[in-house]
Amino acid sequence: MATALDSPTQQRVDKWLTGNYDAATKESIQHLIDSGNITELTDSFYRDLEFGTGGLRGILGVGSNRMNRYTVGAATQGLSNYINAAFPGEDISVAIAHDSRRMSPEFARLVADIFSANGIKVYLFSALRPTPELSFAIRQLGCQSGIVVTASHNPPEYNGYKVYWNDGGQVVAPHDKAIIAEVNKITSVDDIKFEGIPERIHLIDEEIDAPYVERVKSNAVNPDVIKRQANLNIVYTPIHGTGITLVPRVLDALGFNNVHIVQEQATPDGNFPTVKSPNPEERAAMQLALDLANSLDADLIMATDPDADRVGAGARNHHGEFELLNGNQMASLIIYYLLNAWKDAGKLTGKEFVAKTIVTTDLIDQMCKNYGVTCYNTLTGFKYIAEVIRELEGKEKFIGGGEESYGYLIGDFVRDKDAIASCAIIAELTAYAKDQGKSLFDMLMAMYQDNGFYYESLVSLTKKGKSGAEEIQQMMADFRANPPKSIAGSPVVRVDDYKALTRLDATTGTTSAIEAGKMGIESSNVLQFFTEDGTKVSARPSGTEPKIKFYVSVREPLESKEAFDDTYAQLKAKVQRVIDELQLT
Numbered sequence: 001m002a003t004a005l006d007s008p009t010q011q012r013v014d015k016w017l018t019g020n021y022d023a024a025t026k027e028s029i030q031h032l033i034d035s036g037n038i039t040e041l042t043d044s045f046y047r048d049l050e051f052g053t054g055g056l057r058g059i060l061g062v063g064s065n066r067m068n069r070y071t072v073g074a075a076t077q078g079l080s081n082y083i084n085a086a087f088p089g090e091d092i093s094v095a096i097a098h099d100s101r102r103m104s105p106e107f108a109r110l111v112a113d114i115f116s117a118n119g120i121k122v123y124l125f126s127a128l129r130p131t132p133e134l135s136f137a138i139r140q141l142g143c144q145s146g147i148v149v150t151a152s153h154n155p156p157e158y159n160g161y162k163v164y165w166n167d168g169g170q171v172v173a174p175h176d177k178a179i180i181a182e183v184n185k186i187t188s189v190d191d192i193k194f195e196g197i198p199e200r201i202h203l204i205d206e207e208i209d210a211p212y213v214e215r216v217k218s219n220a221v222n223p224d225v226i227k228r229q230a231n232l233n234i235v236y237t238p239i240h241g242t243g244i245t246l247v248p249r250v251l252d253a254l255g256f257n258n259v260h261i262v263q264e265q266a267t268p269d270g271n272f273p274t275v276k277s278p279n280p281e282e283r284a285a286m287q288l289a290l291d292l293a294n295s296l297d298a299d300l301i302m303a304t305d306p307d308a309d310r311v312g313a314g315a316r317n318h319h320g321e322f323e324l325l326n327g328n329q330m331a332s333l334i335i336y337y338l339l340n341a342w343k344d345a346g347k348l349t350g351k352e353f354v355a356k357t358i359v360t361t362d363l364i365d366q367m368c369k370n371y372g373v374t375c376y377n378t379l380t381g382f383k384y385i386a387e388v389i390r391e392l393e394g395k396e397k398f399i400g401g402g403e404e405s406y407g408y409l410i411g412d413f414v415r416d417k418d419a420i421a422s423c424a425i426i427a428e429l430t431a432y433a434k435d436q437g438k439s440l441f442d443m444l445m446a447m448y449q450d451n452g453f454y455y456e457s458l459v460s461l462t463k464k465g466k467s468g469a470e471e472i473q474q475m476m477a478d479f480r481a482n483p484p485k486s487i488a489g490s491p492v493v494r495v496d497d498y499k500a501l502t503r504l505d506a507t508t509g510t511t512s513a514i515e516a517g518k519m520g521i522e523s524s525n526v527l528q529f530f531t532e533d534g535t536k537v538s539a540r541p542s543g544t545e546p547k548i549k550f551y552v553s554v555r556e557p558l559e560s561k562e563a564f565d566d567t568y569a570q571l572k573a574k575v576q577r578v579i580d581e582l583q584l585t
Contacts, residue, residue, distance in 0.1 A: 005041065005045075006046075009041075009042055009045050009046045012046075012063075012064045013029065013033075013041070013045050016045075016063070016064070017029055017030070019188070019189055020189050020190055021189060022069075025068070025069075025070070028062040029063070032044065032062075039465075042466070043063075043065060043465050043466065044061060044062060044063025044064070044065055044066050045064050045065060047064065047065050048064045048065065049064060049065050049066065049067065051078070051179070051180050051183040052180075052543055053171070053172075053176040053383075053543070054162055054163065054176075054381065054383065055075075055160060055170075056071070056072065056075050056160045056161050057158060057545075058160060059157050059158055060102060060103060060158070067103070067107075067158070067159045067160060070189055072107050072110060073110065073189070073192040073194060074183065074191070074192055075161075075183050075186075076110070076111050076114040076115065076192075077118070077191060077192045077193060078179065078182040078183030078184070078185060078186045079145070079163060079179055080114060080115055080118035081118070081185075082182040083120065083144055083145050084119065086144070086175070087144050090144070091121065092119075092120050092144050093120065093121040093122070093123060093143045094120055094121070094122055094144065094145045094146055095122075095124075095125075095134060095141060095147075095204075096108050096111055096112055096115075096122060096123070096124045096134075096148070097125045097128075097129045097130075097131070097134035097137070097146075097147075097148045097149070098129075098148065098150065099148070099151075099241060099242050099306045099307040099308075100128050100240060100241050100242060100268035100270050100306055101149075101151060101156070101270040102156065102159065102270035102271070103270075104128070104149045104150065104159060104270065105128075107149045107159065108125075108147075108149045109124070111149065111161070112196065113194060113196025113201075114196070115200075116196045116198070116200035117193035117194070117195055117196055117197060118193055119200075120200070122200055122202065123143065123202050124201055124202070124204065125203070125205060125208075126203040126204065126205045127205065127245075128268055129205075129242055129245060130242045130245065130308030130309065130419065130420055131148045131162070131242075131307040131308060131309040131416060132308065132416055132418035132419070132421065133208060133212050133246065133414075133420070134147075134148040134164065135164060135414045135415050135416045136211075136212045136215070136413060136414050137204065137208045137212075138166065138167075139167070139168040139413070139415075140212075141204075141208075142166075143166065144165075144166045145164060145165055145166065146163075146164035146168075147161050147162070147164070148161060148162050148164070148307065150162065150306065150307035151306075152305060152307055152310070153278055153279035153280070153281070153306060153310060154277075154545065155276075155277050156270060156271050156278075164415075164416075167386065168416070169382075169383055169386025169390060169415035170381070170382065170416065172383050172384065172386075209245075209246070209249075212246070212420075213249060213253055215411070216250050216253075216420060216424050217250070217253055217254060217424075218411070219421055219424060220254060220425075220428055221337075221338070221341040221342075221428070222428060222431075223254075223255075225428070225431050225432050226254055226255045226256065226427075226428060227255055229431035229432075229434050231257065231258045232256055232299050232300065232427065232430060232431045232434060233260075233296060233297065233299045233300070234251065234259045234260065234299065234302065234427060235259075235260045235289050235292050235296065235298045235300070235301045236251070236260070236262070236289075236301075236302045236303070236304075236423070237262035237266075237289045237302075237303045238265060238266065238303075238304050239272065239274075239278040239280065239304065239305060239306065240267065240268055240270075240271075240273070240278060241278060241305060241306030241307065241308060242268065242306065242307055242308045243304030243308040243419060243420070244261070244266055244267075244268065245308075246420045247302075247304060247308070247420055248261060250420055250421075250423065250424050251424065251427060254427070256427055260296060260298070262292055270306075272306075274288060278305055280303040280311060280312025281310075281326075281406055283324060285312075286301065286303045286314065289301045289302075289303055293314070294322065299315065299316075299430060299434060299439070299440075300313065300315055300426070300430045301313060301314040301315070301322065301324075302426060304419040305406075305419070308419045308420060309382075309416060309418065309419050310405065310417065310419055311330075311408070311419040311422045311423055311426070312325075313426050313440075315439055315440035316439055316441060317439075317441045318441060318442070318445070318561065318564065323441065325440075325444070327360075327402070327403065327404040327405055327406040328360060328363070328404045328454070328456045328553075330402075330406070330426070331402030331403065331408055332361055332363045332364055332447060332454075333426075333429060333447065334400060334402065334408055334410070334422070334425055334426070334429070335354055335364050335367060335401075335402070336367060336443070336447045336451075337425070337428075337429040337443075338400050338410070338425075339367060339368070339371045339373065339399070342399060348371060348372065348373065350372060351395075351396050352374070352396065352397045352399050353373060353374040353375070353376060353392065353396045353397070353398060353399065354368050354373055354374070354375045354398075354399050354400060354401055355375070355376045355377075355378060355385040355401035355520070356375065356378070356401050356402055356403060357377065357378055357379065357380045357381070357384070357385070357403045358377050358378065358379060358380065358526070358538070359380055359403075359404055359526075359540065359551040360404045361454050361553060362536070362555075363447075363452065363555075364402075365377070366451050366452060366454075367447075367451050370450075370451065373399065374396070376388050376519060376520065377520070378519065378520025378521065379498065379521060379522065379524050380524075380526070380540060381403075382403065382407055382409070382417045383416075384519075384520035385403075385409065385520065386415035386416060387519055387520055388520050389415060391519050392519075393412075398411070398412045403417070404456065404551065408421075409421070409422075410425050429443065442561075446561075448558040449558050449559075449560070449561070452555050452556070452558065453555060453556050453557065453558040453564075453571065454554075455553070455554055455571035455572065456552065456553045457551075457552045457572075458550070458552075459549070459552070459579060459585075460547050460548075460549045461547060461584075462546055462547050463546055463548065464546045468546050472541045472547075472548045475539075476527065476541065479527055479539055483495050483527075484529060484581075484582060486531070487529060487537060487582070488535060488574055488577045488578050490531035490532045490533040490535055491506070491507075491531060491532050492506050492529050492530065493505070493507050493530055493532050494506060494529075494530040495527070495528070495529055496514060496526075496527070496528040496530075497514075497527055498514065498523065498524045498526040498527070499524065499527075500523075501513060502514060525541055526538060526539070526540045527540075534554070534555045535552075535554050535555075535578065536551075536552075536553040537552050538550065550579075550582070552578050552579065554574045554575055555571075556570060556571060
């Protein structure tokens with residue numbers, strides 16, 4: 001068996017079998033060897049679990065490439081070393097939260113112990129809490145850093161953690177790569193300080209919950225509308241995650257008194273027993289909510305992912321059927337509502353801004369242009385949006401922002417995508433539409449008539465293990481070597497390569513630089529193709545999952561609500577043509 005492993009993998013296996021690891025870990029490794037499971041053994045040890053720019057994420061299990069006590073411990077020790085060096089002489093503190101996943105409470109306590117053993121004061125949530133509340137807690141408590149133990153909406157076998165800095169945003173340059181360097185210096189399990197110091201660990205809960213709820217309430221722009229539509233019929237599911245701790249509470253605090261929880265998914269459970277994947281981007285994850293909404297003739301469906309930073313929503317369309325809105329549609333509706341509300345209130349002074357990612361719909365750019373509001377585009381990842389907010393603090397006013405992957409932010413008291421605040425504003429804008437005798441879907445169609453019908457689709461290809469990672473690398477290399485000359489019958493006029501930070505004008509053949517160092521922009525493995533007729537295709541390997549993602553965007557004018565179905569069908573057909581032409585399967 002051992003001879004079938006390459007030398008570096010075998011060395012890692014031997015190190016774990018002979019090193020200062022616990023007996024149960026060594027027994028599990030020996031079981032993999034004895035069972036002849038070379039694939040699992042290789043995937044568990046062929047590399048060290050990468051501490052990426054956002055933190056850790058991986059499959060639970062034994063081994064250097066798995067989430068376990070030792071990989072989490074090494075990452076936290078390296079992070080502790082960096083924090084202590086970054087804030088010399090200061091009274092350093094960190095905040096820690098966790099979601100409902102398997103091993104999340106245990107990892108949170110482990111992380112707290114290691115921080116405390118390194119002389120750092122710890123504020124640890126006493127029970128599971130949403131990711132955005134962790135971001136809020138860092139700012140509220142004046143912490144230098146923070147951790148949330150989560151793997152977001154990944155399948156049950158995953159866990160991870162995200163690292164935050166003192167502004168409440170996930171770490172960005174220069175701290176991200178500097179932290180990675182410190183983590184990589186932890187080469188022995190003996191370097192990790194596992195023995196916690198209890199007096200340095202302080203449990204928190206309501207002292208953060210209450211002010212957070214009040215700040216979310218302060219986002220409301222039409223409280224009188226909520227009073228008139230307090231009976232808005234809402235169905236909500238936390239999909240076995242942390243949203244149950246605060247979404248119902250926030251909706252109640254705002255005045256919504258007709259909220260129905262999907263009981264089968266109300267209890268936090270890291271096995272996510274009612275779904276294949278706890279991802280509100282997937283219709284199957286929202287099926288129980290759809291069933292309940294149909295039985296109750298609800299106005300609105302909302303579902304949050306396990307750490308409650310993403311939210312999916314649905315409403316009845318013009319045919320009376322429930323339709324789930326995608327992330328681009330919901331982000332656009334939120335910005336459309338906020339822009340109109342700010343304009344009506346006379347709050348647009350020319351110093352306001354919106355922020356979104358480069359793979360999110362350009363409909364938001366168009367709307368911001370119409371209202372004289374700056375729209376900043378960043379790389380994929382909410383940490384870059386948080387970076388823009390931090391850089392512009394005191395100079396410009398943040399209205400809101402979002403990304404196509406169902407993450408949105410309203411106001412700046414949190415510096416990450418916030419499904420709690422998003423549920424509140426989605427309920428409010430649905431109430432606003434109903435107050436005018438309309439539905440959320442009517443508002444969507446009106447937005448398209450005003451600004452153009454933009455339609456986006458995501459193709460996500462999963463490529464697991466070492467061979468999958470190599471296949472993803474080859475796909476990107478092929479697109480760089482042979483970029484398409486035309487897409488769906490329209491010539492490619494521009495190619496943006498964020499890895500090389502170059503922009504090719506395909507009509508002239510000239511290449512210019514994409515400015516690195518701008519807010520939210522740095523070298524990243526992303527390719528974008530733009531055509532003459534406004535089609536945009538983006539290719540991006542995921543930084544946290546074994547996937548490569550292709551984002552396809554097409555657009556047409558919407559002449560009237562009556563033309564919606566035909567225009568929609570036309571756009572969907574065009575997206576499919578793009579997928580077929582580029583062989584995105």
